[in-house]
């Protein structure tokens with residue numbers, strides 16, 4: 001089914017669907033409606049969504065601070081029924097391509113210590129662990145910061 005899923009840039013019109021994905025995919029540390037509005041309008045950020053027809057089934061968002069600060073993969077989520085079809089990988093690969101075209105040399109992200117499968121996805125995309133983040137999440141779970149070099 002992933003062959004019929006296409007990637008598109010999100011705009012503020014997609015805010016409610018993206019928030020619904022946040023609610024479905026994260027139990028803590030969700031992006032708030034106000035923050036999502038800001039990220040899709042005024043913030044330096046880029047957001048790609050995976051569409052099946054007109055349905056948004058997943059999305060990835062990168063924050064774009066002024067270089068040489070690293071870009072940051074801020075959110076990545078795919079609806080449960082659509083997982084396991086390489087959508088997260090496609091979203092990440094497209095976002096990393098865009099970061100390269102914007103001349104970012106590094107991208108960082110944070111991931112839960114317990115999410116080893118997701119860490120493996122990031123490892124396969126070129127991210128490497130750079131920091132331990134004790135009690136990083138709202139539920140006090142530890143995190144791991146990972147970084148990918150983009151111009152190597």
Ligand SMILES: CC(C)(COP(=O)(O)OP(=O)(O)OC[C@H]1O[C@@H](n2cnc3c(N)ncnc32)[C@H](O)[C@@H]1OP(=O)(O)O)[C@@H](O)C(=O)NCCC(=O)NCCS
Pocket residue numbers: 025026076077078079082083084085086087088089090110111112115117118120121
């Ligand atoms: C993490 C998430 C985005 C992965 O989405 P997905 O579309 O199913 O991922 P993909 O199909 O692109 O998987 C890519 C690879 O990661 C692995 N992977 C990713 N998440 C996995 C999981 N929860 N369990 C097992 N493997 C997983 C896959 O096995 C796959 O490996 P392969 O390419 O060698 O086959 C999705 O599970 C999700 O939305 N989870 C909840 C939100 C979340 O935790 N986001 C990450 C925050 S850091």
